[in-house]
Amino acid sequence: LTEDLLVEVDPVAVSGPGTTYYVSATLGSDAKDGLSEATAFETLSRVNALSLGPGDRVLFRSGDVWYGMLWPKGSGTGGQPIVIGSYGGSVKPVIDGDGYQASLLILDDDYYEISDLELTNEASHLDGSGQPKVEVGFGGPENNEGSGEDVRFGLKVVAATRSLSGFEFSRLDIHDIYPTPASSNVALKHQGYGIKYESQSDLSVGNIFTISSVLMDDLLVSRTGHYGVWVRPLGLSGVDTYKHDDFTLRNSRFLDTGGAGFVIVKASNVLVENNVFDGTGSHLDSRMWQRGSGLWPFDSKDVVIQSNILRNARGPLDSYGVHIDYNNEDVLVQYNYSYNNEGGFAQILGANENCGYRYNVSVNDGYRVDGIDGAVQDGRIFNVSNFCSSGGGCSSTGNFLYNNTVYVPNTFSPDIVFKAGSGETLFHNNLIVVEAGSDVLQTDIASSGVTYDIERNLFYPASLFSLASALTTDALYVDPKLRLPGADDPTMYKLLLSSPARFAGAFVPAGRDYFGLLVESGVRPHIGAYNGNQVLGPIDVPVLAPLWRWLMVVVVVGATGLVSMRLGWVGGVAPGSTVGRILKSDRRRL
Known part of the structure; x- marks a missing residue:
């Protein structure tokens, strides 16, 4: 007797025959090949010089710290994304943008899975000789000439010459993102953003670029000058035909952002669920914008915002x-x-x-x-x-x-x-x-x-x-x-x-x-x-004075006729000081 067994599973990214590179700021050397923990690379510059392809992985050593802008080059595919993450422990590796415009930049490349990193960026945009810190190849007026003087990012994804797709960002800790404008331009001090997705279209020459298929999961974004996450297409104002598409933000926390936690501009099919937004529009730092809802969509379509906690916006x-x-x-x-x-x-x-x-x-x-x-x-x-x-x-x-x-x-x-x-x-x-x-x-x-x-x-x-x-x-x-x-x-x-x-x-x-x-x-x-x-409760029971206590009886009748019953109490010596116990719980079907 034989049976055919069919098992259906959700499609997942499959690691291909790509190369894994290891990077350690404390134990590595750029003279080595980077192909094992023992022969790890040392610097961001060495990683930025790689030509990455489908299935490649770049792993940073847990607990190490790098200063500068991580700018990986190359694209993955839908089944074989480029993976950037960590190895060797649970402490997230730190990429301190050190005054560059972004701690992590993705420019005209796509299909990336990036996880388990800490990104921060508030240092001066000037180097020791007083010159702006910039990476060769990233510039132009639309990118503020590549400088972090007047604008700063933890992570920036830019579609400058083509549309991009396929990004998954998870377990990232992004914090303290502020530019360092000149005193004559101090009004720009708030322009620090946790993540920005930016397309640069030009309708006059037929260049229409968008970003699609983005998943953000389990992020922690805190202490940004302005927005926590910003989805924004440039050059498409007044045109309803084209939008960024398929963005999901879930299971993430936004704490004390200077502006709104999540701003959705000209995007379609957006899902925002199971997140906490606490302290948007924060006044915690004088560099902050100090105004902002938990989140807001603008010029967008098919947006669902559900099951979030939204607290303390100012x-x-x-x-x-x-x-x-x-x-x-x-x-x-x-x-x-x-x-x-x-x-x-x-x-x-x-x-x-x-x-x-x-x-x-x-x-x-x-x-x-x-x-x-x-x-x-x-x-x-x-x-x-x-x-x-x-x-x-x-x-x-x-x-x-x-x-x-x-x-x-x-x-x-x-x-x-x-x-x-x-x-x-x-x-x-x-x-x-x-x-x-x-x-x-x-x-x-x-x-x-x-x-x-x-x-x-x-x-x-x-x-x-x-x-x-x-x-x-x-x-x-x-x-x-x-x-x-x-x-x-x-x-x-x-x-x-x-x-x-x-x-x-x-x-x-x-x-x-x-x-x-x-x-x-x-x-x-x-x-x-x-x-x-x-059915009941909590109900104040004066006979228990001087203790502050409630008895609680809960009876729920389900749609199938199943009845759940629970008797318990919560109490303490004062409101706000509570203990509790379930005294009896039972279930019966009518």
């Missing part, structure tokens, strides 16, 4: 968890946790088509006050604008804001603003709770140049909202009975079983809620970002 303008800039099409912001962002939670600018936010949780967003610390706009929970490149503004079609849960503390009072001329906006099933003792939350809902579809939003308590009449359509003003409003924990914004927001929403298309739970078609959804069956 700045006098923008500086939302995510904002949708203008000229976009089909941008979906879903399943994100937005916390303590100065500008606010959700912003949609003009000339957009089918863009919006659904099933997100926002806590403590929008504390900015116009006129304070240079701010030119109050914080806003929701801001729908007609802003675009046209002085008269641009309307949008298909804006949507639905099933978002928003909590506002009593320490500030952000606005809700839908501007005149902003076009179409659907506003359904949003749950907004303001803490007692807050100032009244103001709303500015224009009536000209707009079309609204507004219903089944919950505002609590009603006394803390000054609602424009358009927002009152079929609205609710009851306590939604959240688990623990005010907590910095999205699970505490689930609805209790007794919540009047359960099964009270308007019908909208959605497959899952913030927590991954099913939103069934034909069944009226809950209001807010949670669509499950949380």
